[in-house]
Amino acid sequence: MRLLKLSLVVALCAFTAWHTPAVQAQPPAAPKPAAPKPAPKPAGARKEIPPPEAISRTTKDGVIIHGTYYGSADGKMAIPVIMLPGWERSQNDLTGLAKIMQREGLAVVTVDLRGHGASKTIQGAGGQVTEIDLERIRANDFETFVAQDLEAIKSFLMEENNKGNLNIEMLTIVGCDFSAIAALNFAARDWSWPTLPTLKQGQDVKGLILVSPPKTFKGFNANQALKMPVIQNELSIMIIASEGNRSDFSDAKRVFNSLDKIRQKRMDDSSDRTIFFAAKPGDLSGTALLADPRSNCLKDILFFTKTHLAELQANDPWHDRSTPLD
Secondary structure, three states: OHHHHHHHHHHHHHHHHHHOOOOOOOOOOOOOOOOOOOOOOOOOOOOOOOOOEEEEEEOOOOEEEEEEEEOOOOHHHOOEEEEEOOOOOOHHHHHHHHHHHHHOOOEEEEEEOOOEOOEOEEEOOOOOEEEOOHHHOOHHHHHHHHHHHHHHHHHHHHHHHHOOOOOHHHEEEEEEOHHHHHHHHHHHHHOOOOOOOOOOOOOOEEEEEEEOOOOOEOOEOOOOHHHOHHHHHOOEEEEEEEOOOHHHHHHHHHHHHHHHHHHHOOOOOHHHOOEEEEEEOOOOOHHHHHHOHHHOHHHHHHHHHHHHHHHHHHHOOOOOOOOOOO
């Protein structure tokens, strides 16, 4: 009986195996094509231009200074430019110009000095907020634009320098009407820091672009700055003014002629020129002149920075200016 059952089982297994179709081996799935690798950037290729960045710095006396930073794709070769609008004008007036300068490789920061644009409040020690009234600013107060506001903006650019995003030792300042006076005085201050054996504290301003610089503004002037040897003899300066604005043109020519006369005595030839004058048609003044496309101040700015100052940059290569306090 057991033998019969075993025979039936064997027969059943053989029948099942004979009627079961063979499983066909499936071909291996074709590998997915690898995603194409991005082409390597050629050596020395410029990085992407960063988007504009709103910045703010609080001065030692509690004023919050607002600006916009247009970073450069040129890294350590980028020349930094501080752009200062004129009296009762805003950094917004310079947005279009700053964007074009950024595309040209400059690291630009537009600034609302105290009492202007968004920089109109003082944060007191107790938390109280005070509005700044430009009508109440007197001659003695103008020093705060130099010693407080511009120093705060330079500290921001120093941080960018230490990140390798620009060369602080080619710092250039563009000033319009009263802020042209502030630019001159800041340059004098920057070059007044004592030289230390292991720490470079200043001497970073290498260029000034003065648009409609007045002889004096509400008692604010640059008479002492213009007597400094570094400004009289060395600093690269461009002065821009409208021929149709007699007051502006006269004041601008006065500054230019006084400096040019000194420099002519030591120039070997015209290639040594470090001071320039750009006369513009019309009668626009200050910020309006700088921002007006018809005046084409952009051409003068790019010549001054991208040609003239760029040639001098070999004398002032990038350095890490970090300190132990950083």
